[in-house]
Amino acid sequence: MRIAFLDRDGTLVPEQPDDVWSTLDRLDLIPGTTEALKSLQLLGYELILITNQYPIGEGVLTQSRYDELAQGLLDVFTDNGIDVLDVFYCPHARGDGCDCIKPRPGLIQRALEKYPATELERSILIGDSDSDMELAIHFGMKAFALPGSAQAVIHPLVNRVETLSDVLPQLATTTNDSPDQMTHPLQ
Numbered sequence: 001m002r003i004a005f006l007d008r009d010g011t012l013v014p015e016q017p018d019d020v021w022s023t024l025d026r027l028d029l030i031p032g033t034t035e036a037l038k039s040l041q042l043l044g045y046e047l048i049l050i051t052n053q054y055p056i057g058e059g060v061l062t063q064s065r066y067d068e069l070a071q072g073l074l075d076v077f078t079d080n081g082i083d084v085l086d087v088f089y090c091p092h093a094r095g096d097g098c099d100c101i102k103p104r105p106g107l108i109q110r111a112l113e114k115y116p117a118t119e120l121e122r123s124i125l126i127g128d129s130d131s132d133m134e135l136a137i138h139f140g141m142k143a144f145a146l147p148g149s150a151q152a153v154i155h156p157l158v159n160r161v162e163t164l165s166d167v168l169p170q171l172a173t174t175t176n177d178s179p180d181q182m183t184h185p186l187q
């Protein structure tokens with residue numbers, strides 16, 4: 001099973017100052033997001049969100065408000081024919097010393113425990129922060145860096161893109177991560 005691990009804030013929805021999240025009625029998608037996610041699905045990727053939500057642990061976003069916003073986002077995906085397999089989030093404060101705040105490995109470790117058929121060498125991670133890239137590198141996973149601190153990370157596994165939809169042509173032309181139907185072109 002191949003997974004596209006997706007950061008949420010700054011990747012699927014616009015980044016906000018930490019104290020603004022609690023004032024939002026809903027999460028709007030960055031334009032082009034639903035089309036890009038549909039294309040990833042068509043290429044055979046299961047979609048898993050991995051997101052740091054330290055505003056919960058730091059008291060600027062309540063758990064119930066987070067839950068409402070997160071469910072609203074999933075509803076938008078469902079309405080657009082996008083199946084998100086799962087969401088793993090870190091609710092801890094930055095100073096808590098937890099093992100799941102990116103770039104620590106906990107969120108992906110939990111995903112691997114829940115979905116043991118995951119093939120990391122065929123999976124990808126997309127994010128806008130250097131912590132996303134560090135996490136991908138830790139697991140040896142191909143990564144795509146959207147504009148943000150992610151693009152400062154220089155590593156053979158890290159590919160820079162300008163938008164989420166720019167990931168797709170790169171997948172189609174990369175042998176290691178080519179779509180299933182292109183893996184054996186001679187058959």
Ligand SMILES: [Mg+2]
Pocket residue numbers: 007008009010011127128129
């Ligand atoms: Mg982000």
Ligand SMILES: [Zn+2]
Pocket residue numbers: 090091092098099100101
């Ligand atoms: Zn955590």
